[in-house]
Amino acid sequence: xRTYLLPPEEESGxxxxxxxxxHFIFPLGTVLFPGGAxxxxxxxxxxxxxxxxxxxxxxxxxVCLIREGHEVGAPAVPENVGCLASIERWEMPQLGVFHLVxxxxxxxxxxxxxxxxxxxxxxxxxRIESAGANEEVDPACRDVLKLIIEHVGEANFPSPVLLxxxxxxxxxxxxxxxxxxxxxxxxxxxxxxxxxxxxxxxxLTEEGLISRNV
Numbered sequence: 001x002r003t004y005l006l007p008p009e010e011e012s013g014x015x016x017x018x019x020x021x022x023h024f025i026f027p028l029g030t031v032l033f034p035g036g037a038x039x040x041x042x043x044x045x046x047x048x049x050x051x052x053x054x055x056x057x058x059x060x061x062x063v064c065l066i067r068e069g070h071e072v073g074a075p076a077v078p079e080n081v082g083c084l085a086s087i088e089r090w091e092m093p094q095l096g097v098f099h100l101v102x103x104x105x106x107x108x109x110x111x112x113x114x115x116x117x118x119x120x121x122x123x124x125x126x127r128i129e130s131a132g133a134n135e136e137v138d139p140a141c142r143d144v145l146k147l148i149i150e151h152v153g154e155a156n157f158p159s160p161v162l163l164x165x166x167x168x169x170x171x172x173x174x175x176x177x178x179x180x181x182x183x184x185x186x187x188x189x190x191x192x193x194x195x196x197x198x199x200x201x202x203x204l205t206e207e208g209l210i211s212r213n214v
Contacts, residue, residue: 027076036103040098049118079185082125137164138197146163
């Protein structure tokens with residue numbers, strides 16, 4: 001059994017005790033945000049076993065962007081901020097293949113990982129408290145998202161549509177913008193919606209979707 005030790009966080013004053021949980025970790029080449037949908041085709045034996053366990057025990061698994069390595073083959077090294085995923089729908093169209101749709105839940109911080117004999121990662125995580133519930137929605141970001149929703153249809157977004165919820169708006173923009181996954185990871189790791197909106201406004205300005213004076 002191998003263990004990857006992840007970079008420690010900076011120490012800054014007194015810290016409250018952290019409650020940790022053990023979960024399977026699925027490193028992917030994509031970033032999952034809270035509330036987002038994640039379609040998956042599962043065919044590797046290690047992830048088939050993970051899926052069966054999660055379905056049997058009604059438990060989530062952790063999704064992390066790959067920092068080093070690849071989705072298939074040797075275990076990849078994941079980023080240390082990810083998002084829990086719960087299986088909403090599944091089918092097995094042929095023996096040895098699962099088709100899943102998972103839904104993003106709480107963000108988490110990954111403290112360490114372990115590799116089982118079958119190559120499946122698991123790790124100790126602590127959930128990141130949701131911030132931004134009472135923060136104001138950035139008007140320019142909301143307007144851009146509203147236009148996108150009207151163009152592609154509400155059915156392509158998690159229901160209900162919450163255009164007055166700062167986290168919902170910032171997460172939905174972050175997941176649909178055509179930007180590099182490393183930037184998406186940066187947005188996922190930001191705790192405050194206000195700071196996430198500031199970064200999103202920079203991106204929207206660079207893409208010419210909003211004016212610098214808005």
